[in-house]
Amino acid sequence: MTTQPPRIVVNNLSYTFPDFSTGVRNITLDLPPRSRTLLIGANGAGKTTLLRLLAGKRLAPGDAITIGGVDPFKEGLEGVTYLGLEWVLNPIVRNDIGVLELLRSVGGDAYPKRRDELVEMLDIDINWRMHAVSDGERRRVQLAMGLLRPWTVLFLDEITVDLDVLSRFSFLSWLKRETETRECTIVYATHILDNLAGWPTHLVHMHVGTVKEWDTADNMLRSIDGTVGPTGNSRLGELVMGWLRDDLKQRGPRSQANLGSEGRTYGFGAIKIGGYGDESKQREN
Ligand SMILES: Nc1ncnc2c1ncn2[C@@H]1O[C@H](COP(=O)(O)OP(=O)(O)OP(=O)(O)O)[C@@H](O)[C@H]1O
Numbered sequence: 001m002t003t004q005p006p007r008i009v010v011n012n013l014s015y016t017f018p019d020f021s022t023g024v025r026n027i028t029l030d031l032p033p034r035s036r037t038l039l040i041g042a043n044g045a046g047k048t049t050l051l052r053l054l055a056g057k058r059l060a061p062g063d064a065i066t067i068g069g070v071d072p073f074k075e076g077l078e079g080v081t082y083l084g085l086e087w088v089l090n091p092i093v094r095n096d097i098g099v100l101e102l103l104r105s106v107g108g109d110a111y112p113k114r115r116d117e118l119v120e121m122l123d124i125d126i127n128w129r130m131h132a133v134s135d136g137e138r139r140r141v142q143l144a145m146g147l148l149r150p151w152t153v154l155f156l157d158e159i160t161v162d163l164d165v166l167s168r169f170s171f172l173s174w175l176k177r178e179t180e181t182r183e184c185t186i187v188y189a190t191h192i193l194d195n196l197a198g199w200p201t202h203l204v205h206m207h208v209g210t211v212k213e214w215d216t217a218d219n220m221l222r223s224i225d226g227t228v229g230p231t232g233n234s235r236l237g238e239l240v241m242g243w244l245r246d247d248l249k250q251r252g253p254r255s256q257a258n259l260g261s262e263g264r265t266y267g268f269g270a271i272k273i274g275g276y277g278d279e280s281k282q283r284e285n
Contacts, residue, residue, distance in 0.1 A: 004068040005033035006079070008054065008150045008186040013064040015053055023049040024209045025205050031202055034179045038196065038217075039189040041206030042247055047189035048084065050206070051155045054187065057084035067153055077138040079152030087146060088159050093138055096131045099124060106145045118144040121174045122216065125165060136162045143171065169195045197234035207247045 008031040015023040025093050026047045051134060055059045056072030065072060072080055093102065102143075102275040108115040122138045122140040125284070130138060139162050147154075154175070160168050172195055178184055187204075192198070204214040211222070215234075233241060 004070075005183055007031065007033050008067075008153065008185060008187065009066045010054070010269075011023045011064050013050075013053065013060055015049060015058065017046060017260060022209050024053070027211050029211065029214060030145065031185060032184055033183055035185055036176065036179055037185075037187045037202040037204055038189055038200040038202050039206060041193050042244055042251075045206040045247075046209040047206055048157050049209075051082065051084065051157050051187065051189055055080055055155045057082060068173045072108065075106075079150075081146060081149070081151035082155040082157070083143070083146040083154070083159050084155070084157035085159075088139065088142060091219065093135075093142055093145075096129055098140055099126045099128050099130070102141060102145055103148065106148055108148055109146055111150070113148065114258050115144070115148060118147060118174075121169070130267075135222075136164060136167070140167060141162060150182070150184075152184050154184065154186045156186065157192045158192070160190070160192065166193060171198055172196065173207070193234065193237045193240060197236050203239075205243050207243075208251060212243075212247075 010027050010029040014025045016043040027050065039050065041047050049058075049114065054065060054067070054072065054073075056067075059073050060071075061070060067080060090095050091143050103115055103119075117126075120135050124137075124140055124144060126205050128137065128141070130141065133141070139159070143159070160171060163171065175188075176199060179186060188200075198215045202214065203217050203220045205212045220237060221235050222252055
């Protein structure tokens with residue numbers, strides 16, 4: 001496990017799926033310790049692919065990724081937590097099992113203070129039985145389970161979709177506090193910008209497998225006037241809406257993308273890059 005601060009460095013990362021379709025291409029990033037990065041992009045832009053590579057769940061080529069100075073795939077970093085789709089689809093949280101049992105199963109007794117803090121922050125009733133809760137309640141218990149061990153790097157792949165607005169606000173505020181009070185780093189892929197104005201320290205804009213632009217949130221938001229834009233969104237919302245509109249214009253409608261030689265093709269859809277997608281080494285949660 002690394003002892004260096006949790007800085008995320010990505011150096012010209014490309015990844016091709018076993019079927020030779022491009023996952024991500026030529027990505028370079030440098031996200032400092034204690035940063036909170038939002039990963040933004042249209043459906044299919046490559047956010048999940050990048051997050052899974054960063055979390056060491058897919059094999060990245062060479063030394064393209066280091067987290068705290070260490071290759072996450074080779075070292076299997078203890079402090080790296082990835083909460084994505086496979087986490088939320090885990091069937092165990094639909095069984096007739098109690099909240100405390102579940103939290104104990106992920107080490108809750110080793111971190112009682114943190115467990116109690118998460119239960120309070122996520123407004124969890126410890127008497128819930130998991131087969132008899134709503135989707136949003138289930139999600140809150142899952143978040144508590146996933147966040148319980150004090151991670152140093154957290155990768156979140158939109159898993160807050162069924163949280164109510166207040167729960168999501170509490171959750172985001174808690175995450176922010178974590179990065180302010182201990183040395184940890186967060187990268188969060190999301191389409192939902194509610195409550196996120198003022199949250200990110202960095203923004204990464206992805207488009208068809210590439211990082212189109214990235215910078216500190218302050219630098220990127222500088223060009224947007226006022227606090228609320230013409231669509232009623234926050235400055236962050238206006239910025240992201242503008243990005244996605246431009247991306248759509250650049251890419252064209254998906255319905256036109258597969259029309260053969262006369263039709264439009266995605267920017268680099270046909271390009272095959274390398275062959276280093278060693279899926280046999282893929283890890284699951
Ligand atoms: N296992 C796979 N094999 C081949 N192609 C894949 C695989 N997984 C994803 N892709 C393709 O890679 C591209 C990026 O997918 P990815 O899931 O990273 O996008 P995303 O930005 O997370 O999208 P969303 O916002 O919809 O979650 C898509 O075009 C997708 O079809």
